[in-house]
Amino acid sequence: MSLSLYDTFSREVRSLQPLDGETLRFYCCGPTVYGPAHIGNFRTFVMQDVFRRVVEASGSATRHVRNITDVDDKTIRQSQEENRALSEFTSEWTARFHKDCDALGILHPHVEPSAVEHLPEQIDLISQLIGKGHAYRTDDGSVYFDVNSFPAYGKLSRLAEREITTGEIDREQSDEYDRASAADFALWKAARPEDGPNHWQSPWGQGRPGWHIECSAMAMKHLGESFDLHSGGVDLVFPHHENEIAQSEAATGKTFAHHWLHIAHLTVEGRKMSKSLGNLYTLEDLAERGHTPMELRYVLISGSYRQPLNFTFDSLAAAKKSLTRLGNWQHRLGGDTEIHSPGKGDFGPFAPVLEALLNDLNTPEAIGRLHSIGRKVMAMANAEELSPAETKAASEGLSLVLRCLGLVLPNPENAPATNIDEPPASVNKLACERLEARQNRNWEAADQLRDQILEAGWTVLDNPDGFSLEPLETKTEITDHQS
RNA sequence: GGCGAGGUAGCCAAGUGGUAAGGCCGGGCUCUGCAAAAGCUCUAUCGCGGGUUCGAUUCCCGCCCUCGCCUCCA
Missing domain, CATH: 1.10.730 (Isoleucyl-tRNA Synthetase; Domain 1)
Structure with missing residues (x-):
């Protein structure tokens, strides 16, 4: 029996079977490692994990790729602010992410590619796109995808049915990155002073990859130009996944992912x-x-x-x-x-x-x-x-x-693994006395001793072997604010 | 404004054209010296107004309200 799963692209529930008849290959957009992931991020990763487990329970093998985004605006800005090397900064947050995933019982992906370690692949993909007339270089040394060159653009998020807010580009962005059309998006960003040492050589000068290109490059490298499923949070439908489709399919002419799984917020x-x-x-x-x-x-x-x-x-x-x-x-x-x-x-x-x-x-x-x-x-x-x-x-x-x-x-x-605190000897002594009283069926004394233990801030719980002591719930209610 | 999702018991949350899963909380009970734990059990007519239908919470229309996305947020 196979899994039926809603597909964002076709907007219907479809039966999911491995394209190659054996191994279901899927890509999950991973975290940007510039801080600790929050519980909303984990909803996505946990559901993707359940997805994988269910596919495996249904009898298919899987090949699970989930990237680490370690070079982008946020990682660069934050590491610069902290005056730290990008790689040192991101590897620390990557480790934290792994620790959290383990605690949540999330299976390790089979491959976990890092964006900064896949620069050649990204540059190669960008070159292909320029070669095929789908991308252009601007004066400052950035490269943009030409959305108009890809007629199918917008088919995932049904962009055609929307009112595109062209002309409403962020001022800061348009000043720094001079794109031809508002809908065009960066494949390569020219180095800026505030990026510090975080720029790399490319045919278009020093710079760094845009956000979307990494996923296309890494997915295709590790899963092939065409694979079973791609997944992420709903917010990624547009523009991230839309752009991934455009880049990938413009370059290969093949269907990028055959099924799109998005997890609500x-x-x-x-x-x-x-x-x-x-x-x-x-x-x-x-x-x-x-x-x-x-x-x-x-x-x-x-x-x-x-x-x-x-x-x-x-x-x-x-x-x-x-x-x-x-x-x-x-x-x-x-x-x-x-x-x-x-x-x-x-x-x-x-x-x-x-x-x-x-x-x-x-x-x-x-x-x-x-x-x-x-x-x-x-x-x-x-x-x-x-x-x-x-x-x-x-x-x-x-x-x-x-x-x-x-x-x-x-x-x-x-x-009682949650109870790390050891009761003080005095409390323990009272509890022992109470046990003795109980064994003598002296309930009155036992109840009195329990009151005393309560006053000392502990609860005594009887069990067949004797008793256990737990500290009174210090009710720290949820009123305290996050800082 | 555009696109999309949704309003089900105190809370969280499924589901179905034929009178509503499950969990938590709360009530009752069993067990236990009493407690605790554990077990059993009880608790909703599905936002509002129309329509279709033998019958709608489930389909259609209108209204009210909530929420998400609309260029780098999972």
Whole structure:
């Protein structure tokens, strides 16, 4: 069974099968590494990860390329401001990105090309475009793509149906880069003083590549001139992906990507994320509030990728509870807890979950089915109504589902892992006394001791082996502002 | 203004031409000395007004509201 997936280009849900019959080749626009990625960025990367996992579960191999944008306006400006070498600056943020991705259980792409390491490929592509009359050099040594030379321009974003705001070019841009038509976009940008040492030799003089060209060059290098699917956030539909199509197809005459996957944006508490609103959260910000990356992952896949998703701290708390519950199930059924890709397998009683995922990556439906099927299966398991074979099937099915979703669940046996603080000896002593009182069935004394422990700022929880102590929730509410 | 998406229970969020998945919260119950945890269970007629239909939340029209993109933001 293959995946049906909405295609931005044709605007319909289409069955997705590898062009070469074997390996589904796809390209994801990666991060610009000039700072920490925020949870909105991660929605895209997490959904792309689920996409890959589902394709692999459906039986296809994949070849996943995701770039690192390490040479552009933002990386150059920021590194210059910090007085640091571009490569040092970007490799630091690249490392941070990798760390975050790992924490979120995002599989590593098979190839992760860096823009600055693919300058020859980009220059070559630009040369081809000039040669074929699709691009021109300006007096300052920049090169632009001539949009008028490519009649199909705008077909992805249906630009023809829009009112193009020509003439409304940013003043600063038009002063510095002298393009012929407002719609034309830079393939190569001539060096500017403020770029510092960040310019490279080209047939058109010192400069650096434009933003869009890197993806065309790297995608074609690592996936071929024509490949299965291209993906990114919705904001990339125009102009980034539109421009990629124009550059690539003008150069090769072939269809660039056969399917376009775009992930809708994340809003935060009902509002667009922005620096001025102070709601651009990073994984670090969430960690400071006591939330784990997996909780975020769960939230990010709890809505349809085609719809804007509203992130709230309540949903993060809900995710924690759900994960705990799923973790209990997995523990009781005894499945494995690896993060790796699912591959093809028998989903057993959880087959309807895979079905939901194959239906345009319907992750909310899948999660709903996971819960309702899981509840039934666990009820039977608890009533000891499952044969060993059925238990095994359920266990394997659950593991496969979790791997499709990329969820790594908390193990109830190491449950209080969040509690790093050791209780002071005095509190511990009170708790021991309370245990003794309980063993003597002296409930009054036990309750009194619990009150004392509470006053000391700790909660005592009874369990079969004795007790555990947890610090009282210091409710740092969400009222504090981001700086 | 152009293009696009959407308004479903306190919150998040699916879905269907035949009277609405799931999660969280809340209520009730079971278990437990009490708690906690866990388990069970209850809770919506789908923005407003028309229309098509035997029947619409699901299709069409109008209105109100929200949101995204419109040149380098995932």
